[in-house]
């Protein structure tokens with residue numbers, strides 16, 4: 594990672610971790626990263642541009658947005674140029690298949706991540722088609738999958754999504770890649786690279802599904818299974834490593850922020866979690882001189898010494914108990930247990946950060962007390978946190994006021 598302030602080390606309890614390789618001052622920008630496979634949330638798709646992911650100033654209805662040329666009603670755009678760009682690069686492959694995915698009856702959450710993985714597969718296709726030497730898919734493929742830790746219910750859900758996306762690759766993408774020197778089956782094998790956890794995966798795929806696929810697409814059952822297993826692992830990777838893009842533009846600064854898009858930021862995926870993190874983050878909502886829409890910016894909420902692990906939070910910071918004047922011990926214990934349960938369910942680990950250790954004993958954590966004092970917006974009712982500005986000041990991400 595050239596000129597980076599971060600190095601990667603491996604530890605037994607957390608796997609790969611980012612540590613800073615120099616002193617970092619409070620407020621300093623530590624890392625900026627671009628998204629891979631960014632898509633709007635299904636519930637915001639009618640008013641977020643599916644190409645540039647810009648957020649309109651006011652929540653406009655879909656009739657003010659530009660439809661896709663096939664009027665599929667799954668993507669909308671802020672301009673004709675965005676429609677053209679998305680069509681040429683991605684949507685001409687995805688458009689007809691999106692109907693099939695939306696008809697299955699998946700929840701909005703499943704639909705959103707299915708679309709996102711579909712986009713990552715189309716990007717992979719685009720990279721193969723254009724023989725892109727800078728393969729960003731390889732960066733996604735290095736991320737952890739935690740494939741063995743998901744519950745049976747989640748495994749069944751991922752299997753259903755992997756099946757439909759296997760069909761997507763077989764019908765919409767691989768046929769465009771096969772030519773005289775590369776036959777269909779070989780392309781199916783090589784579409785996604787090999788990976789050790791794919792070999793260890795055990796999914797009981799029904800024979801009837803395999804038979805249908807092998808007859809319909811004239812490929813071997815082994816090639817079909819390999820592709821299915823690789824896509825299953827890609828789903829696990831996405832679920833463990835994705836970031837939700839959030840904004841206060843929809844519901845205002847007295848409400849919690851709304852999720853409007855989802856993306857993987859492959860270079861940022863080695864940040865581990867702490868409930869009292871030393872890094873904060875914000876998303877760029879509009880192109881500027883330094884940043885592009887969708888970029889994620891990480892900054893130091895405390896100063897860090899060389900060799901210290903840089904952590905972010907995977908959940909809401911939940912400062913409420915720290916803002917109240919008197920807090921009951923049992924309330925602190927209960928809220929820590931609830932937060933840990935959520936982390937375990939979604940990210941599959943037990944949090945042992947200093948805040949969790951203190952709160953599990955009913956004590957408010959002093960590092961988080963400082964964080965709230967220094968970074969929580971002090972405006973009454975505002976739910977936002979402060980972020981750094983270009984001129985070394987702080988501004989509230991939600992209401993825009995300065996302390």
Ligand SMILES: C[S@@+](CC[C@H](N)C(=O)[O-])C[C@H]1O[C@@H](n2cnc3c(N)ncnc32)[C@H](O)[C@@H]1O
Nearest residue numbers: 606607608609737834862863864865866940942
């Ligand atoms: C986005 S990845 C972070 C990078 C990861 N450590 C790796 O090796 O690729 C998220 C995963 O890292 C691990 N992780 C993150 N924060 C952790 C923490 N505080 N304690 C234990 N494991 C953690 C969990 O396995 C989690 O699912």
